Amino acid sequence: MSLIVQKYGGTSVGTVDRIKAVAKKVAAGHRAGDKIVVAVSAMSGETNRLIGLASEIQEQPNLREMDVLVSTGEQVTIALLCMALQDAGVEARSYTGGQVRILTDNAHGKARIQEIDGHRIHDDLDAGRVVVVAGFQGADEAGNITTLGRGGSDTTAVALAAALNADECQIYTDVDGVYTTDPRVVAEARRLDKITFEEMLEMASQGSKILQIRSVEFAGKYNVPLRVMSSFEEGPGTLISLEDDDQMEKPVVSGIAFNRDEAKLTIRGIPDQPGVAYKVLGAVSAANIEIDVIVQNVAKDNSATITFTVHRNDLKRASDLLEQIASDLGAIEVDTDDRIVKVSIVGVGMRSHAGVAATMFESLAAEGINIQLITTSEIKITVVIEERYLELAVRALHSAFGLEQSEA
Amino acid sequence: MSLIVQKYGGTSVGTVDRIKAVAKKVAAGHRAGDKIVVAVSAMSGETNRLIGLASEIQEQPNLREMDVLVSTGEQVTIALLCMALQDAGVEARSYTGGQVRILTDNAHGKARIQEIDGHRIHDDLDAGRVVVVAGFQGADEAGNITTLGRGGSDTTAVALAAALNADECQIYTDVDGVYTTDPRVVAEARRLDKITFEEMLEMASQGSKILQIRSVEFAGKYNVPLRVMSSFEEGPGTLISLEDDDQMEKPVVSGIAFNRDEAKLTIRGIPDQPGVAYKVLGAVSAANIEIDVIVQNVAKDNSATITFTVHRNDLKRASDLLEQIASDLGAIEVDTDDRIVKVSIVGVGMRSHAGVAATMFESLAAEGINIQLITTSEIKITVVIEERYLELAVRALHSAFGLEQSEA
Numbered sequence: 001m002s003l004i005v006q007k008y009g010g011t012s013v014g015t016v017d018r019i020k021a022v023a024k025k026v027a028a029g030h031r032a033g034d035k036i037v038v039a040v041s042a043m044s045g046e047t048n049r050l051i052g053l054a055s056e057i058q059e060q061p062n063l064r065e066m067d068v069l070v071s072t073g074e075q076v077t078i079a080l081l082c083m084a085l086q087d088a089g090v091e092a093r094s095y096t097g098g099q100v101r102i103l104t105d106n107a108h109g110k111a112r113i114q115e116i117d118g119h120r121i122h123d124d125l126d127a128g129r130v131v132v133v134a135g136f137q138g139a140d141e142a143g144n145i146t147t148l149g150r151g152g153s154d155t156t157a158v159a160l161a162a163a164l165n166a167d168e169c170q171i172y173t174d175v176d177g178v179y180t181t182d183p184r185v186v187a188e189a190r191r192l193d194k195i196t197f198e199e200m201l202e203m204a205s206q207g208s209k210i211l212q213i214r215s216v217e218f219a220g221k222y223n224v225p226l227r228v229m230s231s232f233e234e235g236p237g238t239l240i241s242l243e244d245d246d247q248m249e250k251p252v253v254s255g256i257a258f259n260r261d262e263a264k265l266t267i268r269g270i271p272d273q274p275g276v277a278y279k280v281l282g283a284v285s286a287a288n289i290e291i292d293v294i295v296q297n298v299a300k301d302n303s304a305t306i307t308f309t310v311h312r313n314d315l316k317r318a319s320d321l322l323e324q325i326a327s328d329l330g331a332i333e334v335d336t337d338d339r340i341v342k343v344s345i346v347g348v349g350m351r352s353h354a355g356v357a358a359t360m361f362e363s364l365a366a367e368g369i370n371i372q373l374i375t376t377s378e379i380k381i382t383v384v385i386e387e388r389y390l391e392l393a394v395r396a397l398h399s400a401f402g403l404e405q406s407e408a
Numbered sequence: 409m410s411l412i413v414q415k416y417g418g419t420s421v422g423t424v425d426r427i428k429a430v431a432k433k434v435a436a437g438h439r440a441g442d443k444i445v446v447a448v449s450a451m452s453g454e455t456n457r458l459i460g461l462a463s464e465i466q467e468q469p470n471l472r473e474m475d476v477l478v479s480t481g482e483q484v485t486i487a488l489l490c491m492a493l494q495d496a497g498v499e500a501r502s503y504t505g506g507q508v509r510i511l512t513d514n515a516h517g518k519a520r521i522q523e524i525d526g527h528r529i530h531d532d533l534d535a536g537r538v539v540v541v542a543g544f545q546g547a548d549e550a551g552n553i554t555t556l557g558r559g560g561s562d563t564t565a566v567a568l569a570a571a572l573n574a575d576e577c578q579i580y581t582d583v584d585g586v587y588t589t590d591p592r593v594v595a596e597a598r599r600l601d602k603i604t605f606e607e608m609l610e611m612a613s614q615g616s617k618i619l620q621i622r623s624v625e626f627a628g629k630y631n632v633p634l635r636v637m638s639s640f641e642e643g644p645g646t647l648i649s650l651e652d653d654d655q656m657e658k659p660v661v662s663g664i665a666f667n668r669d670e671a672k673l674t675i676r677g678i679p680d681q682p683g684v685a686y687k688v689l690g691a692v693s694a695a696n697i698e699i700d701v702i703v704q705n706v707a708k709d710n711s712a713t714i715t716f717t718v719h720r721n722d723l724k725r726a727s728d729l730l731e732q733i734a735s736d737l738g739a740i741e742v743d744t745d746d747r748i749v750k751v752s753i754v755g756v757g758m759r760s761h762a763g764v765a766a767t768m769f770e771s772l773a774a775e776g777i778n779i780q781l782i783t784t785s786e787i788k789i790t791v792v793i794e795e796r797y798l799e800l801a802v803r804a805l806h807s808a809f810g811l812e813q814s815e816a
Contacts, residue, residue, distance in 0.1 A: 016461060019465065058494060068483060069483075075480045080465055083470055
């Protein structure tokens with residue numbers, strides 16, 4: 001008998017029929033003898049409907065009241081799912097975040113979970129009930145309703161799994177697992193049976209949108225085995241867990257991630273002086289523009305060149321700011337380019353394998369793809385290339401690292 | 409400075425624009441220096457939408473989960489109203505029934521309020537805030553969400569007023585007060601400035617649907633002055649309070665109520681024996697059919713005749729049952745009639761005035777209206793007459809008791 005926390009997102013509970021289908025899935029697990037706790041999102045479209053009502057009333061809706069408002073979305077789902085479970089012959093009980101004591105700080109709209117009192121849930125599970133908890137929400141110490149921010153239901157599920165010491169946290173979504181890369185780009189992309197928290201984090205931060213980064217971090221921190229599965233199809237999904245030391249033959253590269261949402265800015269010919277990077281990048285950050293890849297070089301004449309990427313939506317603001325900075329610092333010129341993409345290879349195997357970068361650069365060169373920027377971390381190598389080469393690059397790398405083959 | 413509890417129903421908060429209008433009303437009171445607590449219903453249509461979702465899932469939706477579901481309706485309203493108040497420059501804070509500790513028993517769907525902890529509300533009021541509370545809901549001792557049943561927001565408002573020791577509880581609705589009778593029947597019907605709890609109860613039980621009976625009982629019990637006012641028009645409304653001993657000249661009759669929803673059943677020629685009324689009416693009650701007027705007579709031959717009225721929807725069931733009882737008891741016949749109406753005159757002045765019944769019967773006789781049944785209570789006389797005479801009877805009585813004149 002295992003204790004499983006399952007999470008179903010808005011699409012999975014988007015209609016009455018889908019809620020019934022979820023109830024069937026949960027009921028099957030319950031009948032098989034597992035103790036099941038379910039975290040759910042609002043029915044798809046509901047949160048936006050509520051936000052729409054609020055914005056008709058207040059231009060900048062009050063954050064405390066916004067949480068009171070949008071938290072009703074999940075509350076509707078928990079009640080309906082419990083009814084569907086009861087209709088399927090399974091005893092079930094619903095709880096809002098506040099009722100089950102998901103204690104958060106009081107940062108309305110982006111609260112962080114501080115503690116969960118698993119007492120009441122354990123009592124229900126012991127009595128043979130399925131427990132259904134509203135995702136995305138909690139309450140602060142004074143009992144005010146808080147929300148964890150959009151997509152926070154994943155975090156609720158992981159936090160519940162950690163607090164209840166669950167055997168597994170299953171995230172049901174509209175894909176059947178984590179793939180070596182996007183199957184729309186590489187037809188041979190393969191579902192991974194396993195991936196480590198670190199790899200998943202790198203994949204997620206590179207644009208693989210299956211899981212909220214925060215929930216993966218949380219799962220890693222508390223070592224909660226996380227499984228991504230499909231709400232609509234049968235299958236084992238992908239297990240995200242700690243690195244498995246017993247696994248003799250680790251794949252060097254687990255997956256290839258990419259991101260088309262960024263643009264590149266370069267400021268050239270900055271008279272070199274201490275603190276140049278801070279002067280440039282600090283000002284950009286201060287304007288609340290998130291910076292991703294950063295590369296700095298010093299030329300022969302000791303003038304510095306700094307290149308960095310930002311989200312394409314921020315390009316105009318960043319570029320205006322940079323022109324100002326360039327003139328302040330006496331730099332020569334500012335260049336921008338929004339026709340670039342970021343491609344990364346990710347894998348814990350890199351730690352113990354040499355020559356991974358060489359293989360990557362070689363295979364891109366063989367396709368005639370020029371690399372504009374390179375950054376590396378312990379388990380990831382990222383390059384920035386021209387946008388038009390994206391598909392070609394991903395396919396070449398997928399093949400170069402043998403990702404289409406079945407796992408060893 | 410007064411402490412006022414205001415209640416706005418589903419129609420009054422049915423759209424974003426109406427919520428803004430309510431906020432304006434509340435803000436005006438707040439600026440005038442009053443401490444204001446607002447209880448609200450769900451936006452009109454919302455509760456039915458939620459019940460519809462539930463009934464798509466479970467034929468007999470689980471009562472606990474139904475309360476979790478429908479209580480979201482008021483939760484949406486409290487958040488939106490607080491946003492509208494803040495937009496109007498008034499600090500406001502919303503609370504669900506559970507948050508503000510409206511403690512109820514655990515009878516889901518028809519819970520009764522046991523206690524309210526006014527602490528938190530008083531703190532907010534003292535800090536200059538308007539407090540907005542979700543009507544119709546509470547929580548039991550274990551923290552489960554409960555609802556008071558439909559229309560229960562009136563009860564929430566009265567209970568809040570009692571717990572907070574408010575100066576007045578104002579019920580905002582789509583009429584501008586309590587009338588001497590239905591203005592659609594008598595054009596001369598007049599809005600009453602004042603009426604007693606007892607009179608209001610008799611009016612309400614006779615089909616005057618402005619207020620929930622339970623909330624009037626509650627207000628009477630705790631002596632909370634209740635004022636019925638229009639959400640859409642200015643005006644003083646009608647104050648419902650204890651009998652005012654100072655009022656020298658009490659009107660004999662305050663209003664005329666009527667009810668077209670009943671049908672009459674007669675069982676004739678029952679061999680008289682002890683317990684006949686119980687045998688007949690007990691069986692009807694046991695079938696969960698509510699009985700209203702009851703009249704019993706004994707004929708010369710000692711056989712008994714019992715006549716009673718039930719809701720028209722229950723007529724078929726009651727009549728089938730009565731046929732069975734008649735044959736068991738050896739009664740002669742069963743008669744039914746669904747073309748009847750009940751007309752009542754109501755007034756605390758009756759207690760000290762003789763001849764009221766005579767005036768009533770005389771004025772009906774003058775119009776050629778035959779009285780089928782008569783029952784009386786201390787402050788009410790009810791007759792059952794043929795349905796087609798309804799308007800004629802009400803107009804005649806309205807005039808006979810001088811209700812169209814301005815109050816003394």
